[in-house]
Amino acid sequence: MSVRFLLDGTIHELTDVDPTMTVLEMLRYRLGRTGTKEGCAEGDCGACTVVVGELDGSTIKWRSLNACILFVPMIDGRALRTVESLGGVHPVQREMVARHGSQCGFCTPGFVMSLYGRSIGASGTADTPVADVIAGNLCRCTGYGPILAAGEAITPAPTEDSETVAALRSLKRPTPLILSYNDPLAGIERRWIAPHSADQLAGILVENPNAHIVAGATDVGLWITKQHRMLETIIWIGDIADLAWIDEDDRGVTLGAGVRYVDAHAALARLHPDLGELVRRIGGLQVRSSGTIGGNIANGSPIGDMPPALIALGATLTLRRGDTRRTIALESFFQRYGAQDRAEGEFIEAVHIPRPDPATIIRIVKLSKRFDSDISAVCGAFALTVVDGMVTGARIAFGGMAGTPQRASAAEAVFTGQPWKETTVEQAAEALARDYTPLTDVRGSSAYRLTVAANLLRRLWIEQSNMAEPTSMLDAALG
DSSP states (O other): OOEEEEETTEEEEEOSOOTTOBHHHIIIIISOOTTSOOSSSSSSSOTTEEEEEEEETTEEEEEEEEGGGOBGGGGTTSEEEOGGGGTTOSHHHHHHHHTTOOSSOSSHHHHHHHHHHHHTTOTTOTTOOHHHHTTTOOOSSSOSHHHHHHHHTSOOOOOOOHHHHHHHHHHOOSSOEEEEEEETTTTEEEEEEEOSSHHHHHHHHHHOTTOEEESSOTTHHHHHHTTOOOOSEEEEOTTOGGGSOEEEETTEEEEETTOBHHHHHHHHHHHOHHHHHHHHTSSOHHHHTTOBHHHHHHHTOTTOSHHHHHHHTTOEEEEEETTEEEEEEHHHHEEETTEESOOTTOEEEEEEEEOOOTTEEEEEEEEOSSSSSOOOSEEEEEEEEEETTEEEEEEEEEESSSSSOEEOHHHHHHHTTSBSSHHHHHHHHHHHHHHOOOOOBTTBOHHHHHHHHHHHHHHHHHHHTTOSSOSSHHHHHHO
16 A cells, blocks of 8 residues: 655655655655754654644644654645645745744744644644744744744634545545555564554454554654664554544543544643643643543653543543453553553553542642653642541652652552641651652752652642742742
8 A cells, every 4th residue: 555645735645655754754855845844853843843634524623743753654644734835925924024033944944834733723723822832843043032923913714625625535545554664674574554443453453462553653753763663563543533532521531542632631621720731731732733642641651741640530541452341540550660551462442530529639730841842850640638627538649750650659648537737748748758769860860859749749738728829930920
């Protein structure tokens, strides 16, 4: 099979495609579209931003994505737009010129494409401040002021595009995309399989238990661009609609494992505002438009932002192998660094997050060197149930403090059955040293991590006791 996609109204078909060739490589070296730049090759700087559209019923859902970690088969059956697609005359480009939004110019195409995505109503941009839309784009020259002004000058105006809809319908595949590529350097055959349903995925995984499942490639993409790993069999779940559903009811929120962060944001924010704020800070918009909640969990990173919050809220996972399903508590999924409770051929099918009890105090805090689009040094999540001044239940979890996202069992034990008062909080804060022995790395020392984890508990007490002024710049700005 070949990869087929729509670029500026023209269908392109690529044969003999390396499944891990990035869209950035394809654009620059096969199609000569050099406006898309490589700045970091890890989805962090936004210089390679492109806009990709896929059919959503009778309309097109557009997403701003990082081309540097987007594999070419992931745009099969989709529409692709680059900075060249705008022809130099788009209102975003005119405003960038008029407001001096470019100096050296290297990052400019990425900013233009992020703002262009906002102008056409791309996912995650509706009612979103310009600063949030471009948080995944970095510039060393302009100070962002002119770029923000250019973005503010453009009124978003989503448009219907019947010709593009018709073209994408003609590209729709009745059967899964399967690619085979004989790698002359590695001397192996590499495969790409894109099932259309969870049932197909279950069957394929049983037959290929050592295959790598890819959702958004926001982590696996770095295996290729930074570690130069050779993956033999890749199973991509981006075409599986029955892994991309969201269900909200009185009991909570249940998400298919393939739901992208940009699509889950609103439902999670309704579950609790802190959860919505955490999602807003998980990478830039391009990362949230590609990355999935199931992928973040399955990756098992000790500094993944979502697992500590979901653990504190009592989330469970549905795991599936073939036709067999089982449900486990999220915290038990993480066994040790690099190891999860997942059998060969088994995959995460869904995540369920219970709706918090109104009596539960919830606080979720991410600490990182850079406020936006950065990896956590420490991520803490607290869910304390207080009834008549007594703590009747405590769930506390941290990321960045151990080899996995982990509950603070000693601190929880201190709280449970004790009065909600400062001395109890202080004892729980001290107990964190029994729960965790953090590593020292580039994001923080072991002592720093223990100190800030304890201080987050103390801050929770101060906030809930109304004893101080707002404890963060964001809180101060809001009120």
